[in-house]
Amino acid sequence: MNDKDLIATLFELESLIRPGDIRSVLTEFGKELIRRFGFRWFRAEVPILNLEVRIPENAEFEDSVEFSGSVLRLHTGGRIDDLILKALRPLFERLDYTIAYSIFYDVMLNVLQFSEDLILLVDEEGRIVEMNRKAREIFGLREKLPEECRSEICEFGGRTYSMGGIKVGKLKVIVGRDITQIKRLEEAAREGEENFRRLAEAIPIAVVVYGKDGWLFMNKAVEELTGYTREDLISRQFREIVPENEREKLEKAIEAWVEGEDVGPYRLTVRRKDGRERRVIVRGASIKWKGKKAAIVTFTDVTEIEEDRERLKELSEMLSLINRILRHDVLNALTSALAYLEFYEDMKDESMLKKVRNSIERSVAIIKDMRAFEELVKKGELKLVDVRKVVEEVARKFDLDIRIRGSGRAFADDGLREVFENILQNAAQHSGSDRVDVTIKEFSDTCEIRIADYGKGIPNAIKDEIFKEGFKFGDTSRTGLGLHFVKKLVERYNGEVWVEDNIPKGAVFVIRLRK
Structure with a gap:
């Protein structure tokens, strides 16, 4: 197979790699690989799914592994040229990443399927595209949401739901939470204090009653929401667990409810005793308590559901990004390589071969950058990590004089390795410096890492631009990712990253993380 045919074959194989049913994708890819390169057999394993694809099924397979990725292992039978294997490796890596994100996406969908909230995906015309198990139980199979459920409050099937939505591209995710118990509380409060107390203590929603004389009642769920005892809350004033900038709004809403005025539900932040914050939806209604005006106020914890919404939005953006990168950028790079190769065959211009190599190297660089993307979507639990230890582990990968001073700890996850690797790779590849100094310093509540090189530096005009998606500068730039x-990962740690001038020359990347 000559170079032109090889690139054309790689291009066609690349088009087979797409999100979808994993077994079908691997089967189609394996059959085409056998047909194109004459392999005797093909075997793919995805251990995390206990999935194996064998082509043909009755072949005698050997144990040799041609490729092992994050979720995928590939085996091929037959003689394979080292050059072809090297050319196939970027495709194998892309196949591995595509399967990994398909698995991740399926897991996210399954998590949403078992949510006790109603979750629906609707298009711009209001048609239901997908809904989870709970929504199907309530609404059954239908084309659109019931008319009575297209506002913030939905009365359906004898129950009451609070409905909220968030735009995700051209679709809208609608989440409904059952608030029937809250409505029953309001009714019980109007009927009598004893019935109200009994019902309020039995439900998992924080309930308080407020009158002209202050707090009249708090149920057990208030303690679970805030971490304080009821006695602590009454003595220290409930308002103190609300951020200062939100207190006035809460006080005015409660006063309005006491007077019987209609104030719609709204979101509020509650600061727990342990310092953590919870997001709640506050609802209120006017009642009579021992013959006097009062307000019943409920605080429904929606922290997890809002995190799910945000995560779904983030996942959609990430999947859109990876689809663009892998199907657009890699495709363009391989198409360019094919065009340059045709120019070379026609003109015998040796400079065209260098451009072919650059295009292929760009494809490889894009796929390598996906390692950082993988850490970005994993979103592991943040924990205190030894920053110096992480820097030392990453520094061993570089043929560069890297000097590390100081030590410290900060909240991060495994993605911190990708942060340091990208910045050190940037110094090694673009700065022209043969030395990098890493200084780690702890402050009262932060850890600062300064990574300084002694190369050509970064112009002031682009210091803010270099962290933007796709921004490229200079002849050695690759993907712009x-x-x-780096910025996305550091922001996930509630940290900051920026670049400064080094003295006398070069650049300093400064990372500030919380500890």
């Missing part, structure tokens, strides 16, 4: 991922 590495520093974008």
Whole structure:
């Protein structure tokens, strides 16, 4: 197979790699690989799913592994040229990443399927595209939401739901939470204090009653929401667990409810005794308590559901990004390589071969940058990590004089390795410096890492631009993704990253993380 045919074959194989049913994708890819390169057999394993694809099924397979990725292992039978294997490796890596994100996406969908909230995906015309198990139980199979459920409050099937939505591209995710118990509380409060107390203590929603004389009642769920005892809350004033900038709004809403005025539900932040914050939806209604005006106020904890919404939005953006990168950028790079190769065959211009190599190297660089993307979507639990230890582990990968001073700890996850690797790779590849100094310093509540090189530096005009997706500068630039991922990861740790001038020359990347 000559170079032109090889690139054309790689291009066609690349088009087979797409999100979808994993077994079908692997089967189609394996059959085409056998047909194109004459392999005797093909075997693919995805251990995390206990999935195996064998082509043909009755072949005698050997144990040799041609490729092992994050979720995928590939085996091929037959003689394979080292050059072809090297050319196939970027495709194998892309196949591995595509399967990994298909698995991740399926897991996210399954998590939403078992949510006790109603979750529906609707298009711009209001048609239901998908809904989870709970929504199907309530609404059954239908084309659109019931008319009575297209506002913030939905009365359906003898129950009451609070409905909220968030735009995700051209679709809208609608989440409904059952608030029937809250409505029953309001009714019980109007009927009598004893019935109200009994019902309020039995439900998992924080309930308080407020009158002209202050707090009249708090149920057990208030303690679970805030971490304080009821006695603590009454003595220290309930308002103190609300951020200062939100207190006035809460006080005015409660006063309005006491007077019987209609104030719609709204979101509020509650600061727990342990310092953590919870997001709640506050609802209120006017009642009579021992013959006097009062307000019943409920605080429904929606922290997890809002995190799910945000995560779904983030996942959609990430999947859109990876689809663009892998199907657009890699495709363009391989198409360019094919065009340059045709120019070379026609003109015998040796400079065309260098451009072919550059295009292929760009494809490889894009796929390598996906490692940072993988850490970005994993979103592991933040924990205190030894920053110096992480820097030392990453520094061993570089043929560069890297000097590390100081130590410290900060909240991060495994993605911190990708942060340091991208910045050090940036110094090694673009700065022209043969030395990098890493200084780690702890402050009262932060850890600062300064990564300084002694190369050509970064112009002031682009210091803010280099962290934007796709921004490229200079002849050695590749994907324009590495520093974008760095910024995204650091922000996930509630940290900051920026670049300064080094003295006398070069650049300093400064990362500030909380501890």
